[in-house]
Amino acid sequence: MVTRSAVLLVLGRVLVKAFLIALAVVVVYPLVWMLLNGVKSNSELFSNPFALPVAWKWDNYVTAWNRGVGDYLTTSVLVTVASTIATVFISAWAAYGLTRVNIPFNRVVLILILGGLMLAPTVALIPLVKMFQSLGLYNNLWALLILYTAFRVPFTTFLIRAYMMDLPAEVDEAASVDGASKARAFWQVILPMCKPILVSTVLLNILFTWNEYLFAMVFTSGGALQTLPVGLTNLMSKHGTDYPVVFAGMAIAAIPVIVLFFAGQRYFIRGLADGVGK
């Protein structure tokens, strides 16, 4: 009897592992297919979709780059860097104000900022278009910078605030004994101590901004002002018949974030797990 259940257990383990690995292959294959299609010729795409490229046409990437992907990438990098920095600083200040400084209407401010977590961007879309048109910021990267920051501050503040609350009180006392002002305590003591959660929030904000589509599509229309997600759909509609170039463009958009995820996996997981409810 013992041996039979032991055999079943081992068999179960093998089956589970085989299933998990098979699933991993199914999950990854579309991405591999994308990368391979980016170095094929157009006729190869249609002859046998599973075949490996005959001659690896790396110049598809060059073509994609010259057909606008280079510009889109530059814009994406610019918007991502600027809005991530703005979001993390504004959120860290707010988190500090909410946890370690005595501010008026503390409770109201807390509800106002964290309440932003439940706002869907689509709901604000129509008035925002009108607002940015009258501000003269329509079809302008400032629009994206402002909107990404505004809509990411609640989540980012939520994460940093939870972290700051766990820092012991002695930290502030030590800083004040040294005669440091609140501002100095923030920059020199608290902020450096928050480094792990700051890394998490930076990574999550990069991921968000790099991939955002709705605002990017509605608030920019000119070629060079477009970010990668919007630019790719343009590449598709303008040069729709040259599919390998579109695949190359997709790969250019996807590879940086995949690399980033693997490099900062630990921080990503921490941020995501804390974000759902610590």
Add this chain to the structure above:
Amino acid sequence: MTVSDTAWKPAASPPAPVSAKSPRNRTNKPARSRRWRNFVWVLPAVLLLGVFAYLPLVQNLGFSFLKWDIYSGRQTFVGADNYVRMLNDPIFWKSLLNNTLYAIISIAFQVFGAIILAAMIEGLRSQRWRGILRAVYFVPSAISLTVAGLLFYFIYEPEMGILNAALDVLGLGNFTQAWLGQENTAIFAIIAMSQWQGFGYCTLLFSVALQRIPSELYEAASIDGVGPLQRFFSISLPLVREMTGLMMIVTVSGAFQVFNEVMVMTSGGPNNSSQVLGTWLYRSGFVRNDFGYAAAVATAVFIITLVLAVIQLRISKKRRVQW
């Protein structure tokens, strides 16, 4: 002095004390003005959110009672007309149905499927394999929905796509079709892509939740001769219950905000069969130039997401008290 907010924070860790009054801070200035000066810490966040998130929310409600031509700028008050039109609009109901389908299917795969997967992964003996699988499943969640949507547009494509080609190889050639080009399959093809894209994210979070369960519980159960399946149902599942509740709400809330992938893959077509609230709102406002109507649809989205958010808050509050 301290931030008293048990609602947002577990009682386990004491709230961070703030009352670090330095002698230097105790100047002659009245305490009140010092407090207001401290407001500068939260001012940027409050201003940004007030102007670019809350104000538009209120404005949207106002717009939904107008007939508004954005090009001529002419606005006329029409009362509840936009809402009446919305409730009589079959495409609005079609969109709502598609969002609901999205939610139901996502709960099945991304919540319950992910729990089972996470339990399978965490049950593996090799630490290395656990890490590799969690990361590999997550990769589709790192790429943008635009790239994922375009990729599956090609996968579903009848001429060059691998889905039909794979069906042919498997001898299921009868099932090959233009997945995104037909009214009865388009929305399901999009939802399927979304499961591929999102399940790894949920699996990762459930893995984290499972890791927090004390291993002694499993060891005790093993010694008592409890099998792996029963351990899953009597230990794992009950102990990730709160995470399950939260993930369900997050998933449903996401399902009612879907926009990107539908826009990229079908734009709501063919014949509006894959329209969702987000794309219908966009189309009404920016293609059909019917901004008042679009604002009414936006209000519907707001009400749905607000209700879900309140439920989410209740779940997390309850959990925090129990913890």
